Amino acid sequence: MKVGAFTIQCDLIDDEPDMVRRVLSGCIVVRAETIYHTKEIAYVAIAEHFEDVPTGCQVPEYDILISKDMQDEDKIQFIKKDVA
Numbered sequence: 001m002k003v004g005a006f007t008i009q010c011d012l013i014d015d016e017p018d019m020v021r022r023v024l025s026g027c028i029v030v031r032a033e034t035i036y037h038t039k040e041i042a043y044v045a046i047a048e049h050f051e052d053v054p055t056g057c058q059v060p061e062y063d064i065l066i067s068k069d070m071q072d073e074d075k076i077q078f079i080k081k082d083v084a
Contacts, residue, residue, distance in 0.1 A: 003030075004050035004078060006062045007040045023064055023076055049078050 013020050027045035035042055044059055053059060062078040069075045
């Protein structure tokens, strides 16, 4: 199953809801947890842009990178974090 974990700051949800909708548009969220002390929401989701993870294995974490392409359109990437 192509599954990944990532976080989104609560301020971004409040200030840029359309951007957050675009980030989540290709995801099936299977878990969302509010992390009070860091003011973020931790998500686990299924999406085509994540790597395949065997059942029972650790879900990899991803950073979300938002940039502009040549046409000044938002480009959203999920970048897998290195495991230390």
